[in-house]
Every structure is written in C-alpha cells, then in structure tokens.
Amino acid sequence: MGTPKALLQYGEDTFLDTLTALFGQCCPTVIVVLGAHAAQIRAASTRPATFALNPDYALGMTTSLQCGLRAVPPDADGVLFTLVDHPAASPATIGALLAPLLGPLLAPGDPSRRPLVRVPRYRAKRGHPIWFSRELIPEFLALPSDGPARDVVARHVDRTEYLDVDDPGIVADIDSPEDYRALIGAGA
Numbered sequence: 001m002g003t004p005k006a007l008l009q010y011g012e013d014t015f016l017d018t019l020t021a022l023f024g025q026c027c028p029t030v031i032v033v034l035g036a037h038a039a040q041i042r043a044a045s046t047r048p049a050t051f052a053l054n055p056d057y058a059l060g061m062t063t064s065l066q067c068g069l070r071a072v073p074p075d076a077d078g079v080l081f082t083l084v085d086h087p088a089a090s091p092a093t094i095g096a097l098l099a100p101l102l103g104p105l106l107a108p109g110d111p112s113r114r115p116l117v118r119v120p121r122y123r124a125k126r127g128h129p130i131w132f133s134r135e136l137i138p139e140f141l142a143l144p145s146d147g148p149a150r151d152v153v154a155r156h157v158d159r160t161e162y163l164d165v166d167d168p169g170i171v172a173d174i175d176s177p178e179d180y181r182a183l184i185g186a187g188a
Helices: 015-024 038-044 061-070 091-098 134-141 150-155 177-183
Strands: 031-034 050-053 078-081 117-122 130-133 160-164
Touching: 015 091, 031 038, 031 061, 050 061, 061 078, 061 134, 078 091, 078 134, 091 117, 091 130, 091 160, 130 134, 134 150
Parallel strands: 031 050, 117 160
Antiparallel strands: 078 130, 117 130
C-alpha cells in the first residue's frame, strides 16, 4: 500500500481512528495491537485506546490476535475483533453483534447453548468484525503462531450465530490500492 494501512484516510479519520471511535462507542476497552510501524501509528492515533506491542508480528496475524487477547480485561464477557483493513462496518452491525444473546441458539435456561461466536454476513459472505466469548480466549492463545484463528471458530460451528446484516462494509477488505480506491469512491 505504500503506507501503513492503519494510517490510510477514511472519511475524516484514519482507518485506525475510525475503528477505535466505532468500537469505543460500545466497548469499555479498545485494544489496538501494534507491530510494524508501531511508533508512527501510535503517534498518529487520536482516539483513546490501550496499545499492545506485538514484538512477534512478523510471525503472522495469529501472534497479533494473541497479543491483544492477553490485554483483555478479566471482567470482559467477550471480544469484538476486527482487522484494521476492514474500516467500513456500520454502527448498526456493531450493535447487532453486541446485542443481548437472544438468538436461535439460545435455549431458555441452558447457557451451554449460548453462542460462542457471532459472525456478520452480507449477501451470504462472512465478514468483520466478529464477536466471540471469553470462553474461547484460551483456545486462541493455544494456537501455534502460524495456526489460523478460523480453526478455533470452526471447532465451534454448532455454537456460532450468523447475523445477516445490510452492511457491505463488513466485506470491504482493503488489501490493495484498487480496494482502497473503491472504498473511498475513487474508482479502480
């Protein structure tokens, strides 16, 4: 991309500040994991957050997820997780992910049927952010550095709730200059 994705402009803010503001509206603690360009990104951040430095970021995204999970407060019920290159989720989607767990998987009086994972879908495509229960943190922490987080989610497919949302932002993954131009409306 030529610059850290966290610092790309999206509207009036950077990707990072957009996400930090969005999550900060609903989450008492927002954890930002820094790796490459950590000092530059932290210096440019204008929103309140807890910063966690991942010295092993070059080993893969799983190490960054694990670094962030180690900073989750002990009283948190769950984790709302996204990647910085998914800056376009709507506040309504965040609200749906964090809504009380009353979905079809919840059997009255049976907490063992509560969803452990909530994943938004737009036109049958899964996206970000996702929510997962604190119960899964040890499983994510036990992954090897090259182990995909989706393996943990796949183990709990029977306790995963998919939320169909009218939000194309959940599938807007900005991996190339073309993706970025499309996101900001500059064409490809």
